[in-house]
Amino acid sequence: MRAQLANHADSSIFEWLRYRHLLWVLTWRDIRVRYKQSLLGIGWAILLPFSMMLVFTFVFTRAVPASSIMAVDMPYALFAYTGLVPWTFFSMSLIGCVNSLVANRNLVTKVYFPREVFPLSCVASGLVDYCVAMTVLVAMMVYFHLTGDWVFVLHPSVLFVPVIVIVQVLMTIGLGMILAMANLFYRDVRQIAGIGVQLLMFVSAVVVPVPKDGSTLSLILSLNPLVPIIGAYRDCLIYGHLPSLGGFVYASAAALLVFVFGWLCFRRASYRFAECI
Amino acid sequence: MADEIVRFNRVSKRFRLGAGHDSIRDLLAAGMRKLVSRPANGRRKSVVRALTDVDFSVARGEALGIIGPNGAGKSTALKILAGIVQPDSGEVILRGRLAALIEVGAGFHGDLTGRENIYLNGAILGMHRAEVSRKLDDIVAFAGLERFLDTPVKRYSSGMYARLGFSIAAHVDPDVLLVDEVLSVGDAVFRLRCMDRMNELVCNGTTLILVTHNLDQMQSVCRRAIVLDRGRKVFDGSSQDAVTQYMQAISQTYMSHRGDLSGREDVPRDVELMGLTFHDGTSDGVVWTRSGKTISAKVRFSLKRPVHKLVVELNMRATVSENLVSINSGRDGVMIHAGSGVQEVRLMISGLPVRGGQYFWNVRMWDGDSGEMLCDSPFRYPLCIDDGGHATGILCIDHEWSIIRSKSTISIPKPGVSCDGDSEIRKGEHENLPVR
Numbered sequence: 103m104r105a106q107l108a109n110h111a112d113s114s115i116f117e118w119l120r121y122r123h124l125l126w127v128l129t130w131r132d133i134r135v136r137y138k139q140s141l142l143g144i145g146w147a148i149l150l151p152f153s154m155m156l157v158f159t160f161v162f163t164r165a166v167p168a169s170s171i172m173a174v175d176m177p178y179a180l181f182a183y184t185g186l187v188p189w190t191f192f193s194m195s196l197i198g199c200v201n202s203l204v205a206n207r208n209l210v211t212k213v214y215f216p217r218e219v220f221p222l223s224c225v226a227s228g229l230v231d232y233c234v235a236m237t238v239l240v241a242m243m244v245y246f247h248l249t250g251d252w253v254f255v256l257h258p259s260v261l262f263v264p265v266i267v268i269v270q271v272l273m274t275i276g277l278g279m280i281l282a283m284a285n286l287f288y289r290d291v292r293q294i295a296g297i298g299v300q301l302l303m304f305v306s307a308v309v310v311p312v313p314k315d316g317s318t319l320s321l322i323l324s325l326n327p328l329v330p331i332i333g334a335y336r337d338c339l340i341y342g343h344l345p346s347l348g349g350f351v352y353a354s355a356a357a358l359l360v361f362v363f364g365w366l367c368f369r370r371a372s373y374r375f376a377e378c379i
Numbered sequence: 380m381a382d383e384i385v386r387f388n389r390v391s392k393r394f395r396l397g398a399g400h401d402s403i404r405d406l407l408a409a410g411m412r413k414l415v416s417r418p419a420n421g422r423r424k425s426v427v428r429a430l431t432d433v434d435f436s437v438a439r440g441e442a443l444g445i446i447g448p449n450g451a452g453k454s455t456a457l458k459i460l461a462g463i464v465q466p467d468s469g470e471v472i473l474r475g476r477l478a479a480l481i482e483v484g485a486g487f488h489g490d491l492t493g494r495e496n497i498y499l500n501g502a503i504l505g506m507h508r509a510e511v512s513r514k515l516d517d518i519v520a521f522a523g524l525e526r527f528l529d530t531p532v533k534r535y536s537s538g539m540y541a542r543l544g545f546s547i548a549a550h551v552d553p554d555v556l557l558v559d560e561v562l563s564v565g566d567a568v569f570r571l572r573c574m575d576r577m578n579e580l581v582c583n584g585t586t587l588i589l590v591t592h593n594l595d596q597m598q599s600v601c602r603r604a605i606v607l608d609r610g611r612k613v614f615d616g617s618s619q620d621a622v623t624q625y626m627q628a629i630s631q632t633y634m635s636h637r638g639d640l641s642g643r644e645d646v647p648r649d650v651e652l653m654g655l656t657f658h659d660g661t662s663d664g665v666v667w668t669r670s671g672k673t674i675s676a677k678v679r680f681s682l683k684r685p686v687h688k689l690v691v692e693l694n695m696r697a698t699v700s701e702n703l704v705s706i707n708s709g710r711d712g713v714m715i716h717a718g719s720g721v722q723e724v725r726l727m728i729s730g731l732p733v734r735g736g737q738y739f740w741n742v743r744m745w746d747g748d749s750g751e752m753l754c755d756s757p758f759r760y761p762l763c764i765d766d767g768g769h770a771t772g773i774l775c776i777d778h779e780w781s782i783i784r785s786k787s788t789i790s791i792p793k794p795g796v797s798c799d800g801d802s803e804i805r806k807g808e809h810e811n812l813p814v815r
Contacts, residue, residue, distance in 0.1 A: 120505065123502055123507055123508065124502045124503060124505075127498065127499055127502035127503075127508075128499075128502075131488060131491065131495075131499055134491065134495065135488055135490050135491065138490045138491070139490065208482070208485045208486070209485060209486050209503065210463075211463065212463070212479075212481045212482045212485035213461070213463070213479060213481070213485055213486060213503055213504070214461045214462035214463045214479065215503070215505075373464075373465040374465070376458065376463045376464050377394065377464060
C-alpha cells in the first residue's frame with residue numbers, strides 16, 4: 103500500500119476501518135474516566151436529567167407556574183424528561199466536543215490518527231449515557247400509566263426513535279466538529295458555547311414549549327431545527343404517532359447540512375491542528 | 380533503492396514564531412492594527428525554517444539514526460513522517476504501517492490503571508484489542524510492572540510511566556518505528572533492554588528511525604545516520620562518520636558560545652595563553668592522529684610575572700561531556716619554574732587509547748604557591764583521532780585474537796583487502812550479487 107503522507111488529510115475508508123477500533127477505545131475511556139472515583143458511577147447519567155426534571159417541575163408547576171406550561175397537555179414531568187434526556191445528550195456531547203481537541207493536546211501533537219476521533223468519541227460516550235437515561239423514561243411511562251395521568255398505547259411509531267437519534271447525532275457531530283475546531287484556534291469559543299447552550303435550551307422546547315402565536319419571534323424560534331427533533335421524540339414516545347413530515351424533514355436536512363459542512367471544514371483544517379493548538 | 384519504505388523528497392517546513400491569535404480579543408486587536416496602520420514587517424518575518432529541502436530514504440529493515448544539535452529539525456522531521464504536521468512543500472512517501480514514539484505515554488490517562496492504559500495506548504498506536512490481550516504479559520514483563528498493573532498511572536513514578544510507555548510501543552510490531560529521544564528515561568538496565576529490544580526489532584525486519592542525542596546508543600543500533608543542522612541535511616552516511624560530523628557541528632556552536640563568554644571577561648590576567656598544538660613527530664601542529672600513536676602537546680603562553688611553582692593541567696573531552704583525560708603537572712609532582720615572557724611547556728603522551736572521533740582540549744594553569752587560577756581556557760583545541768574504523772565504544776585498546784580449542788585457524792586479511800575485494804571474487808559465482 104502506498105500512502106502519501108503529504109495528503110494525510112485525505113479521508114479514506116481504509117483509514118477509517120483501521121481507526122474505528124480507536125474510536126471505541128476512546129469512547130470507553132471517556133465513560134470510564136467520567137465515572138471513575140465516583141460513588142454513583144454511571145448512575146449520574148440518569149440522575150443528571152432526572153434531577154433537572156425535578157427542578158423544572160418544581161419551578162414551573164409550583165414556584166412560578168407559567169401560562170405556557172399550562173398549555174402542555176401531558177404531565178409536565180413527562181414533558182420535561184422527554185425533553186431533558188435528548189437535551190442532556192446534545193448539550194453534554196457538544197460541550198465535550200468543544201474541549202475535546204484541546205483536552206487531548208498531548209495526543210494531537212504527539213500521535214497521528216484522524217482527528218475526528220476526538221469529537222466522535224465525545225458524542226459516542228454521550229450516546230451511552232443517553233441510552234441509560236432513556237430506561238428511566240420507560241419507568242416513568244409505566245408510573246404515569248398506573249396512576250392514570252396519561253394512557254399509553256404501544257404504537258409502532260416507537261420504531262421511528264432510532265431515526266430521530268441518528269438525525270440528532272448527525273447534528274451534534276457537525277456542530278461539535280465546528281466548535282472543537284474553532285476552540286482550538288480561539289479558546290473563547292468554549293465560553294461562548296457554554297452560554298449558547300444555556301440559551302438554546304429555553305428556545306428548543308426542552309422544558310418550555312415554543313410559543314405558536316404567529317408572532318415574528320415565534321417564527322424565528324421555529325427555524326431552530328432542534329425544536330422538531332425534540333418534538334419528534336414526544337410524538338413517537340408519548341403521543342404515539344409519527345412526527346409531522348415537514349418539520350422533521352426540515353430538521354433532517356439541516357442536520358445533514360451541518361454534519362457535512364462541519365466534517366469538511368474539520369478535514370480541511372485538521373492538518374494544522376498540531377501546530378496551532 | 381528498490382525496497383525503500385520511507386522517502387523524503389525535498390521536504391520543507393516553516394513555523395511561525397510567536398503565539399498567533401489565541402483569543403478573539405487578540406484577533407480583533409490585530410485586525411484593528413491592520414486597519415489603522417500598515418502591517419508590521421517585523422512580525423511577518425518571525426518565521427523559523429525548521430526543515431529546508433530535506434531528502435532521504437530508508438530501506439525496509441534499515442535502522443536510521445537522525446542526529447543534530449537542538450533545533451536542527453529532527454523532531455519536526457519525525458512529526459512530518461508520522462503525519463502529525465504537514466510539510467509546506469515536498470512529499471513524503473511511506474509504504475506500510477507506522478508507529479511513532481514521539482513521547483512515551485502520550486495517550487496515558489492518569490485516572491486509568493496500568494492495564495487499562497495498555498489497552499488505550501495500544502489502540503492509539505494502532506493495535507487491536509485482541510493483539511493487546513495477546514501481548515499484555517510481554518508488555519508488563521518488559522516494563523517490570525506486574526505488581527502495579529491495577530494501580531492508576533497517576534500514582535506511578537516517572538520512571539514507571541516511561542517504562543510502560545516504551546514497553547507498549549516496543550510491542551506494536553509496526554513496519555516502521557519512529558523513536559524520538561525517549562531512552563533518556565529509566566535506569567541503566569532498562570535502557571540496555573530498550574536497546575536490545577530495538578536491535579531485535581530491526582533484526583526481525585522492522586525499519587527503525589531513531590532520533591537521539593545519545594550517540595553511543597545511536598551507533599549501537601543504527602548503521603546509517605543523517606545529520607541535520609539548522610533544518611538542512613548536512614550528512615548522510617555511516618553512523619560513525621555522522622557522529623564525527625555532528626561533533627564538528629556542535630563544537631562550533633559550543634566554541635562560539637564559549638567565545639562569547641570569554642569576550643566578556645575584563646579581569647586582567649597574568650597569563651596569556653597563546654596556543655595548544657599537537658605534534659606526532661612527522662608533522663607539526665597535527666589535528667589528525669592515529670589511535671595509540673605517541674604525540675606531544677605543546678602549550679605556549681606568555682607570563683606577565685614570574686611564577687615560582689606553575690601548575691599546568693590539560694583536559695580532554697569527547698564532546699561537551701565530562702573529561703576523559705586530565706593530566707596535571709602538580710599531581711605528577713613536576714615543578715615548573717616559569718619566568719616572565721613567552722614560555723613553552725611540552726607534554727609527551729604515549730598513545731591515546733580512545734576510539735576514533737573528534738576530541739577537544741583545554742588548558743588550565745595555577746600559581747602553585749597562592750593557589751590562584753591563572754588560566755582556564757575553553758575546550759577549543761581540537762584533536763581528531765583515527766582508529767581505522769575498528770572500535771566502537773569509548774576506548775580503543777591493543778588486542779589480539781587467538782583460538783584455543785578448535786581446529787579452526789585465524790587469518791588476518793591483508794590491509795586494503797576488504798569486503799569489496801571479496802565481492803569482486805564471488806561475483807563470478809553469483810550473478811546477481813549486489814555491486815557496491
